[in-house]
Amino acid sequence: MSISHAILGLLSVEPMTGYDLKKVMQESPFMHWSGNNNQIYKALVELAGKGYVQGEVKHRESAPSKKVYTITKEGLVELKCWLLSAPETPEMKKPFLVQLAWSHQLETREILALLEAYRQEIAVQMAMEQAKQKKGRYAPARTARETAIWNVIYGNVLRSYSAELDWASSAIETIGGMKDESV
Amino acid sequence: MSISHAILGLLSVEPMTGYDLKKVMQESPFMHWSGNNNQIYKALVELAGKGYVQGEVKHRESAPSKKVYTITKEGLVELKCWLLSAPETPEMKKPFLVQLAWSHQLETREILALLEAYRQEIAVQMAMEQAKQKKGRYAPARTARETAIWNVIYGNVLRSYSAELDWASSAIETIGGMKDESV
DNA sequence: CGACTCATGTAATATGTTACATGATTAA
C-alpha cells in the first residue's frame, strides 16, 4: 500500500489541497507518512495523471492560490478495489529492542535505567496521543457506523502503547531480579 | 539507529561474515532489515573504513572464500556508547488501519470479512513466530542475565501479536453490532 | 539433472526525510 491510497481515501470524504492532506497526515497517528510535502505533491500529480483525481486551481485575492483536488469516478473505483484487497500485516520497528539485545555488556542498573527511560517515553507519547484524541482528531462521522470504525482505529493505537507499557514494566521486574553479570 | 549498530552488536558476540549476518537478520523478528544484502555489505565496508571492524579473507579449497569480520576495540567503544544513548520510540506501520479507515463505503459483512482475514493473518504470523522460537532462535546466552534479556525481547514480539489479536476480536464485536449503512 | 545452500557483491528502483525557495497574511 502506498500513500496514494491514503490520499484517495481522504479525498473520498471531501476535496482537499495538498496542504490540507499534509496537515491531516501529520496529525494522524496511523497514516505513517509524517505529512511529507515531497511525497504528497508528487503523488497528487501522479494520481491526476492516472485520472483518479482532478485538481482545480482557485485563485484568491490576498492569499496564496490553492489547488483543490477532487476524486473522480475512476478514483473511487480504484479506492474500493484496494479496500477489498487482502489486509497487509503490520510492520513494527522497535530500535529499542535492538539496543536491549546487546545490553549484556552494561551493568544491570544501566539496563534498568534504559528500560525505565523507555517506559517513560512511551507513557509520554501515549499521554500526548490521548490528549490529541480528546482535543479533536480527524475522523469523518457520516454515520454511526463510520464513527465506530474510527473509534476502533484510534483504539488500536492506544492499545499498542498500552501493550508496550505493560511489557516495559514486566521487563523491569524480570531484569531487576537478576544478578549483575556485566562484562 | 542504523543497521551498523545491529552489526556491531552481532559482531560483539562472535566474528561473522556478511552472509552470516544476513541470515541472522533474516530470521530475526526484531532486526527489521529483512536480511538485506545491499545494506549489509555496504555497512561492513563503511564500518571497516571507520576502523570499527576488521575483515579477514579466508580462502578455502572447494568452497567460496569468506570474509570474516571481527569487531575492534574502537567498535566496542562505539557500540557501548550507542547502547547508553536514549531509547528511540517504536514506529508501527499498520496499513490495515488505513484500509479500515475508508471501509465506510463497504458493506458491514465486507468489513467483518476484512477484520476476520486480518485476525487470521496475525494468528498465522504469531504461530509461525512461536514455532520459530521453539525450534531455535538466535540468542546469545553467555550468562543467565543475557538469556533473560533475550527472553524479554522475544516476549515483546509475542505480546505485540497478542495485542493485535485482542484488538481484532474486539473490533469484530464492535463492528458486528452495527447496522449496515454503506454508501 | 535440477534445486538449494554457501558466498560475494552490484544496479536499478522505490520510498522517505530534511532542508530549501518563495511569498502573502495574521497574530503577538
Added chain:
DNA sequence: TTAATCATGTAACATATTACATGAGTCG
C-alpha cells in the same frame, strides 16, 4: 517586527527493496 500559518513546490540525501551476476558444492 518577528514569528507563525497558509500554500506551493524542488533538491539533495538517506534508507530500503528487488533483482541481477557469478560460481562452487551438496542433496534428492
